[in-house]
Amino acid sequence: xxxxxxxxxxxxxxxxxxxxxRCDPISGxxxxxxxxxSLGQGPEFLIYFQGTGAADDSGLPNDRFFAVRPEGSVxxxxxxxxxxxxxxxxxxxxxxxxxxxxxxxxxxxxxxx
Amino acid sequence: TQLLEQSPQFLSIQEGENLTVYCNSSSVFSSxxxxxxxxxEGPVLLVTVVTGGEVKKxxxxxxxxxxxxxxxxxxxxxxxxxxxxxxxCAGGGxxxxxxxxxxxxxxxx
Numbered sequence: 278x279x280x281x282x283x284x285x286x287x288x289x290x291x292x293x294x295x296x297x298x299r300c301d302p303i304s305g306x307x308x309x310x311x312x313x314x315s316l317g318q319g320p321e322f323l324i325y326f327q328g329t330g331a332a333d334d335s336g337l338p339n340d341r342f343f344a345v346r347p348e349g350s351v352x353x354x355x356x357x358x359x360x361x362x363x364x365x366x367x368x369x370x371x372x373x374x375x376x377x378x379x380x381x382x383x384x385x386x387x388x389x390x
Numbered sequence: 391t392q393l394l395e396q397s398p399q400f401l402s403i404q405e406g407e408n409l410t411v412y413c414n415s416s417s418v419f420s421s422x423x424x425x426x427x428x429x430x431e432g433p434v435l436l437v438t439v440v441t442g443g444e445v446k447k448x449x450x451x452x453x454x455x456x457x458x459x460x461x462x463x464x465x466x467x468x469x470x471x472x473x474x475x476x477x478x479c480a481g482g483g484x485x486x487x488x489x490x491x492x493x494x495x496x497x498x499x
Contacts, residue, residue, distance in 0.1 A: 281432070312489075319394075319478050319489035320433065333486055368432050378423050379487070381432025
């Protein structure tokens with residue numbers, strides 16, 4: 278597609294439930310990133326994929342968070358046993374190997390009630 | 391951990407005024423990017439600077455990378471209501487970028 282697509286755009290879930298957030302990057306972009314953004318703050322790094330492998334997952338806050346990119350294109354961020362503190366906008370971005378600068382999707386707003 | 395501090399945190403100005411936003415760090419960055427974000431959208435890349443002392447212009451926006459590659463500034467001339475948004479600097483390279491704390495700009499018509 279022309280841009281980075283994230284689904285759903287909004288997700289409300291109950292505390293303790295499992296959620297999956299999907300990111301469809303720009304075709305041909307080998308690098309994919311997940312960030313989390315709280316209201317009025319800058320995005321916070323979660324994980325970076327180069328191809329199918331997670332090259333850097335140092336930003337994942339704990340083992341309830343996991344992300345996959347099995348075919349080197351679409352990625353899914355998975356959150357188990359959600360907590361109210363997980364509420365935020367989850368942003369996905371992609372980039373070509375040789376470029377600086379990311380193209381972001383519009384994000385998924387996750388609300389845990 | 392590389393931290394990027396932006397100032398001011400909030401800025402409300404009248405249309406036609408000039409403004410400067412600052413991005414500072416104690417760390418050296420291989421490159422620095424500026425993004426603008428509107429509510430409900432992801433950040434949109436405005437510019438990338440990679441050389442110490444580099445100045446780039448994008449219409450009414452002027453970006454400068456510090457000589458030591460630890461800081462940057464964004465200057466907007468004759469601000470327009472369409473410039474309203476959250477301005478984010480981000481430092482790093484290809485593998486991982488650290489975002490600044492953000493500057494929320496409101497331009498009043």
